[in-house]
C-alpha cells in the first residue's frame with residue numbers, strides 16, 4: 001500500500017512521507033524499549049533493590065523522553081506529509097482526467113469522480129498519518145517487546161512467537177473481508193451519488209411525470225443499496241474486530257497459563273513472571289488496536305484501486321511524430337463504427353471540403369452525432385479512416401485534432417460564471433474587447449443587452465438563465481473565438497425564435513466563409529443552403545448525397561424528406577427552391 005501511495009505522491013509528498021515513516025518506525029521501537037525496561041524495573045522493585053530501581057527509572061525516563069520527542073516530530077511530519085499527499089493526489093487525478101479519452105465519460109462517472117476527489121483522496125492522504133502509523137506501531141512495538149522477552153525468558157517468548165502467525169492470519173482475513181465490503185460500498189455510493197445528482201437536475205421533468213416516477217424509484221433503490229452495503233461493511237468490520245480480539249486474548253491466556261506452570265515448577269521466579277506478564281499485556285495491546293484499524297487500510301485501498309484503474313484506461317494511440325495536415329478538409333473513408341455493439345455507422349464515405357458547409361440529415365438514431373464525434377476524435381472508427389487535410393486522425397494526434405476542431409453541440413453546457421467568461425474560455429489569450437467583438441458576431445451582444453449586469457451577468461448552473469438557442473449562440477461564439485479551422489455544429493432541434501434564428505444563421509454564414517463546416521442540420525434554411533447534403537438511412541449508411549437542387553431533381557428519398565419538412569413548417573415550396 002505504501003508503494004502504491006508513493007506512486008501517486010509528488011517529490012515533496014514522497015520525501016515527507018518517507019521521513020515521517022522512518023520517524024514513526026523509530027518512535028515505535030523506542031516505545032517497545034520503554035515497555036521492555038519495565039521488566040528489570042519491576043524485578044528490582046519485587047526484590048526491594050532500591051539502588052537498581054533508581055538506575056532503571058533513570059534509564060526509563062531518558063528513553064521515555066526521547067520517545068516522546070520523536071513521537072511528536074513524527075506526528076507533526078506525518079500531518080504535513082498528509083497535506084502534501086492530498087495535494088498531489090488531487091493534482092494527479094485532475095491531470096489524468098484531462099488525458100482520458102472522451103469516450104470514458106460517455107458513462108456517467110460524476111459520482112465516482114467526486115467521491116475519489118473528495119472523501120477518497122482525503123482518506124488515502126490521511127491513511128499514513130491516521131492508520132499506518134498506528135498499524136506500524138502495532139507490529140514494530142510488539143516485535144521489540146518480543147526481542148526483549150527473549151532476553152528474560154526464552155520459553156514465554158517462544159509461546160508469544162508461536163501466536164504471531166495466527167494473529168497475522170486473522171489480521172489479513174479481516175483486511176480482505178473489509179476490502180470486499182468496502183468495494184461493494186464504494187460502488188453503491190457512486191451509483192447513489194449519480195442518481196441523486198440526476199434526481200436534482202431532472203426535477204422539472206420528474207415533477208411533470210408525477211412523484212412515483214421511475215427516477216424516484218431508482219433513487220430510492222440506489223440509496224437502499226448503499227444503506228445495505230454500509231450495514232454490510234459495519235457488520236463485517238465489527239465481526240472482524242471481535243474475532244481478532246478473541247485471537248489476541250487466547251494468545252495472552254496461553255502465555256499466562258504457561259508462565260504459571262513454569263513458576264509452579266520452580267523454573268521461573270514470581271518477580272520475573274509478573275514483570276513478563278506486564279510485558280505480554282503490552283505485547284498484545286498495540287496488536288489489538290491495529291486489528292481495529294485494518295478496515296481503514298482496506299477503505300484507503302479501494303480508492304487506490306480506483307485510481308489504478310483510472311491509470312490503466314488505454315488512451316487513443318498517439319503519433320510519435322505528428323503529421324501536418326495539407327488543408328482543413330475532412331474526409332470519412334469507408335468508416336464503420338459501433339459503441340461496443342452492432343455498428344451504428346456502416347461504410348460511410350464522404351468529404352467535407354474546406355471553406356464549404358456540409359449538412360448531414362437523416363432520421364433520429366441514424367448516426368449523425370456519431371459522425372461528428374468521430375471527426376472530433378472522441379472515438380476511433382472500428383474500420384475505415386477519418387482524415388483532416390489528408391492525414392488520418394491517429395497520425396495527427398488528439399491534441400492537434402482538439403486544436404483544429406470546434407464542436408458546437410446541442411446540449412451546450414455553460415459554467416456558472418459570467419456570460420463573458422463563458423465565451424472567453426474559447427481562447428483565454430484574447431483581450432476582453434476582442435472577446436466581446438467575436439461574441440457579437442454570434443449575436444451574443446443582443447442577449448447581453450437584455451441581461452441586467454450585461455457581459456458580467458451570471459448564466460446560472462449549466463447556463464440555466466439562458467434559453468437553448470441563447471446557449472447555442474454562446475457556444476458558437478466560443479467556436480468563433482477559438483478560430484478553429486473545422487467547426488462541427490449540431491443545430492438546435494427545438495424551434496428558435498426569430499432573434500436566435502437570425503443570429504445563428506448569420507453565425508453560420510460567418511463560419512462557413514473560411515472554415516470547414518459540418519452541420520447536423522435541422523433548420524430548412526441551413527439544409528437548402530448547404531454546399532453538400534449527406535442523407536443517412538436509419539441503418540447508418542449513406543442514402544443520398546449532393547446539393548439541394550441535385551437531390552430535389554433526383555426526386556428520391558431526400559425530395560420526399562424535404563417535402564415533409566416543408567409541409568410541417570408551413571413553407572411555400574415554390575418560394576424557397
Ligand SMILES: Nc1ncnc2c1ncn2[C@@H]1O[C@H](COP(=O)(O)OP(=O)(O)OP(=O)(O)O)[C@@H](O)[C@H]1O
Nearest residue numbers: 106339344362363364365366367368369370371520
Ligand atoms: N454513447 C453511446 N453509447 C452507446 N450507443 C450510443 C451512444 N451514443 C449513441 N448511441 C447509439 O448510436 C446510434 C446513433 O446515435 P446518434 O446519436 O449518432 O444518432 P443521431 O442521428 O444523431 O440521432 P438524433 O437525431 O436523435 O440525435 C443510436 O442507436 C444511439 O442509440
